[in-house]
Amino acid sequence: MLDTLLHNGVVRRVAQSVFTLFGVAVVVFVVLRAIPGDQITANLGTEAAALTPDQRAALESYYGLDQPLLTQFFGWLGNILTGNLGFSARAQTSVADLTLQALPVTFELAVLSILLALVIGIPLGMLSASRPNSARDATGQVVGLAGLSVPAFLLATTLTSVLASRFGFNPNGEPFARFFDDPLLNLQQMLLPSLVLGFGVAAPILRTTRTAVLEVASDDFVRTARAKGVPARRLQIRHVLRNALVPIATMTGLQFGYLLGGAVVVEQIFSIPGIGRQVLLGIQQNEYALVQSTVLVIALAFVLVNLLTDLLYRIIDPRVRAA
Numbered sequence: 558m559l560d561t562l563l564h565n566g567v568v569r570r571v572a573q574s575v576f577t578l579f580g581v582a583v584v585v586f587v588v589l590r591a592i593p594g595d596q597i598t599a600n601l602g603t604e605a606a607a608l609t610p611d612q613r614a615a616l617e618s619y620y621g622l623d624q625p626l627l628t629q630f631f632g633w634l635g636n637i638l639t640g641n642l643g644f645s646a647r648a649q650t651s652v653a654d655l656t657l658q659a660l661p662v663t664f665e666l667a668v669l670s671i672l673l674a675l676v677i678g679i680p681l682g683m684l685s686a687s688r689p690n691s692a693r694d695a696t697g698q699v700v701g702l703a704g705l706s707v708p709a710f711l712l713a714t715t716l717t718s719v720l721a722s723r724f725g726f727n728p729n730g731e732p733f734a735r736f737f738d739d740p741l742l743n744l745q746q747m748l749l750p751s752l753v754l755g756f757g758v759a760a761p762i763l764r765t766t767r768t769a770v771l772e773v774a775s776d777d778f779v780r781t782a783r784a785k786g787v788p789a790r791r792l793q794i795r796h797v798l799r800n801a802l803v804p805i806a807t808m809t810g811l812q813f814g815y816l817l818g819g820a821v822v823v824e825q826i827f828s829i830p831g832i833g834r835q836v837l838l839g840i841q842q843n844e845y846a847l848v849q850s851t852v853l854v855i856a857l858a859f860v861l862v863n864l865l866t867d868l869l870y871r872i873i874d875p876r877v878r879a880a
Contacts, residue, residue: 570867574860581856582849586630589845596620596646596843620845633849642854643846647838652850655835660854663824663831665736666754667816669747671809673755674762679805681759682766683793689771697763704760713753713826720749729827750827754820758812765808769801776800810866814859818852 597608597616608616617623621632636643642652677700685697721727728745736743773779774797782796821833832851839847 567868570864574864577860578853578856582634582853583630585849585852586633589843589848590626592840592843596622596845598843633846637850637853642850645839645844645847647842647844647847652847655847656832656851656854659830659832659835659851660858662733662735662829663817663820663833666747666750666820666824666829666831667813669751670754670758670816670820671813673751674758674812675809677755677759678762679766679798682763683770683798685763685767686770686774687793694767697767701760701763704756704758704763707757709753709757710822710826712756713749713823716749716753717826729829733828733830746827746829750820750823750829753823754816758816761808761812762805765804766801769804770797773797773800806869807866810862810869814862817858817862818855 597613597620614623621629624632633643640653642656644650645652645655648655681697681700685694688694717727717729721730728742729749731742731746733746734742770793779792779796782792787796818833818836820829820831821837823829824831824834825837832855836848836851836855838844839851
């Protein structure tokens with residue numbers, strides 16, 4: 558069984574994922590301590606200037622800041638392994654609780670965005686590939702280029718301004734509603750941020766679909782199927798799209814992982830209390846435990862998504878399993 562797993566590369570991918578997470582932990586730990594200022598001053602603001610040396614030393618001891626950096630690093634990793642993500646002085650609660658509140662929000666936003674991206678990207682990519690260098694292809698290319706070129710903050714502010722000023726549609730002006738509390742309001746509040754993120758993600762999916770479909774369409778088995786009189790729609794979906802799914806699944810997995818940690822700007826503009834906004838607030842407050850642990854959770858989610866993607870295209874394409 559182990560030999561089979563090794564042969565399939567699953568164990569190797571898991572080992573790579575563990576090393577990746579360790580690398581992320583080292584980088585975020587070092588970068589946070591390179592930021593000017595310290596956690597105590599960030600938490601207390603101007604009141605930090607009134608601290609006596611003994612009071613500051615006591616606070617440094619409380620937060621573990623008086624320990625050598627290596628001790629702090631491995632102590633933090635040890636706590637992570639036991640499920641202790643640390644404590645947020647700003648929110649006066651554990652980082653684990655904050656993460657459990659924020660992560661589902663970002664996960665929902667990422668799922669809605671990726672669904673919109675697939676609905677836009679795959680059909681447009683197939684339409685572009687069906688007639689290369691035609692007006693249809695040019696339209697698809699323009700949509701893809703627009704998705705890659707238009708910054709998310711510009712699209713977000715434009716949509717918000719137009720819809721709010723002309724149609725009075727501004728659900729994000731109300732307090733955020735979680736899905737299980739008020740599904741209708743929640744979906745209204747998620748609509749615009751999902752459109753903004755989904756439009757940006759649709760572009761690489763569109764371009765990947767176009768390239769993969771063109772490549773598969775030139776294969777011998779597709780020409781044979783066409784010569785046998787297989788209907789065009791069936792040929793495109795059953796023979797071409799099915800065999801083009803591996804690069805599309807890979808790109809979708811990468812983009813989904815990106816959405817879990819890369820939606821900071823959109824979450825901030827639309828006041829979505831997700832994981833990206835939590836990291837931003839943590840950086841502003843120099844909350845080491847909050848930022849370190851949240852970034853590691855995002856990295857873990859990204860690694861898991863990519864691992865699942867690898868496993869998925871081993872299922873989709875038997876040639877990958879045999880490699």
